[in-house]
Amino acid sequence: MNAPFFKFGAFNEEISLVIAVLIGVGFGFFLERAGFGNGRKLAAQFYGYDLTVFKVMFSAIVTAMLGLFYLSWIGYVDLSLVYVSPTYLVPQILGGLLLGVGFAIGGYCPGTSCVSAATGRYDGFVYLIGIVFGIFVFGEMFSIMESLYSATPMGSITLPQLFGVSYGMIVMLVVFMAVGGFIFAAWAEKKFAHLRPEEQ
C-alpha cells in the first residue's frame, strides 16, 4: 500500500503544484472533448433533448468510484487517506438548489466556464467574471451568512456510513442507478428530440 502518493510523502508541495497543472490539463481536455465548452449543449440537459451532462458526469463518477474501490480493495490505495470534504447538509442543499438556478441561467459551472473561455466563448468569459463577483458578494456577506454556512455539520460522512451498509453495496447501487439513468437518457432524448434546435 503506497497510494495516495502525496500522503505518503512521495513528493513535496512544489512538485504537487506541477502535478496540479497536469491533472488540470487532463480535466480540461476531457471537459472540452465532451462538449462542455458549449453552454448551449450544457443547458440542453435541462430541456431533455441532449443529456450529455448526465451521461458524462455519471460515467465519470462510476469510473472513478469503481477504480478507487478496487485499488483500495487490492490494498494499493489507502482509502482512509483520500480527502472527503465534510458534509454540512443544510447549506449544501440550499447551495445546490441555488447553484442549479445559476447553471440553468448562465449555462456553465466554474470548471466548464474555464474551458468555454479558453476556447474563445465570450459568454463563458463573462460567466467567469460573474463567478468572481458572486464569490466577492458571498465574502462581503460572510458575517450574515456564517451561521448558515456552518449549520448542520456532519463531518466527513459517506453514504455507506450513513446507511450502515457495506461500501460495496452502495457502489453497486450507484452503478445500477447510473446504468438505469443511461437507458432512461436514451429514451428521453428521443422523446424530447423535437426541442433540439435546427442549428446547434
Add this chain to the structure above:
Amino acid sequence: MNSHHDHHAGPPPAPYWNPYTAGIGLGLVLLLAFVVMGRGLGASGAFSSLVATGVSCVAPTHAEQNAFYKEYLGDGKMNPLKDWLVFEVIGVILGGFISGLLAGRIRGKVEKGPRISIKGRLFYAFIGGTIMGFAAKLARGCTSGQALTGGALLSVGSWAFMLCVFAGAYATAYFVRRQWI
C-alpha cells in the same frame, strides 16, 4: 451526432466525443488525482483564492478581518495563489484550449439560442455566474469539487448537493428557455 454550422471560415469543427468515452476519460483523471494526491478535482476554490487575494491587495485590513477571506489567505506566510486548486485551474484552461485547438473548436463567439440577443445572453451569463459563485461558496464546492469528486467518494453532502443542483436547474429551465431553444 451534432452537425455544426458555423458562420466563421475554416474547416468545420470536429464532432464532440461520445459522452461515455469522455466521461470515462474524466473519471480516470479524477481517479489519478485520488491516487496521486489523495484528493479530488475542483474549480471554484481557485476563484475564492483569487478573490481573497484581490480584496487583500485593495483593502488588506478589511480582508484580514473577514473569516472567509482569511481562510484562503492563510497565515500570510505563503502567497495564497500558490495553491493546488489555482494551479489545477490553470491546467483546466490549458487542457480546454489544447482540446479545442486540436478539434478546430476555438471560435470567438457567443453560445446562445436563436431567440435572444448577444447582449441579452451576456447579461444572463453574468447573472448566472454571480449566482453560481455565491452558491458554490455556500455549498463549499461546485459541480467539480462536490458533485464529481464527492459523488465518486460517496460523500453524503455531495450527493444531496448533486440532486439539488439538478432540481434547481430543472425548476429554472422553463423560465429561461428563450435563451437556449
Add this chain to the structure above:
Amino acid sequence: MSNFCNRLTYHQWLALIAVVLGLFAFVAGDPYSGSRITIDTKELASIVEGKVDHVTALELADWIIQEKTDYRLIDLRTEDEYSEYHIPTAECVALPDLMELPLQRTENIVLYSEGGIHSAQAWMLLAARGFVHSKMLLGGFEAWQDSVLFPTLPENPAPSELAAIEKLKSVSAHFGGAPQTGGQAISEVKRTITAPKNTTPTATGKPSGGKKKKEGC
C-alpha cells in the same frame, strides 16, 4: 457466445462491464478491510538499526522549549495517568484508538508510554502501516522523569561538564522539575511531581501547524 459478444454495441459493452464490476463490488464488500498490512521487515529493521526510530527525553524537551510544531506527541498511558501529569503538548490516545486517529503518513509522530514496551508495540503497528516517520520516546515516561524532570547531577562535576549541567538545570526548571544531586538517595517525596499541571492543550488539541484551508473545491 461469440455471437452474443458481437451483437453488443459499444454502449452495451460499457454497461455490462460496469454492472459486473458493481456486482462484484457488492460481494467484495469493504475496501478498507482490503488494505491488509504487509510488513517490510527489512525496511523496519533498517529503521531500528539506524536509530531513527526514537528520540531521547532531552531531545524532546528541546523541541518543546523551542515550541516546535512539526511533531505530534502521543501519550499511550491511561487517562488517569495522563490527567495527573503528562509531557507538555501531548495528547492522550489509547492504543486501540491510535489506528483510528487521522494521522498523516508524513507526520512526525512521537509515542510514549510508562516504560517503553507499549510505545514500541504501537510504533511497530504504525510503522507497519507506513507511518515510517513515527518515533518512540526512548525509555518512555520514566526516562522523561529521570533525565528531564529529576536529572541526577554528578556531585563533583568536572569543569568541562559545567555547561551541560547548567543546561540540564534550566531544562528541568522549565518543566518544573528539580535536579537531584548525585549519590543521595532520591526520596519518593521529591519525586512527586510539582510540575505545573496541564499547561498544555487538551487531549484533542494538537499544536496546530495549521493547514491553510480545507482541500475541497
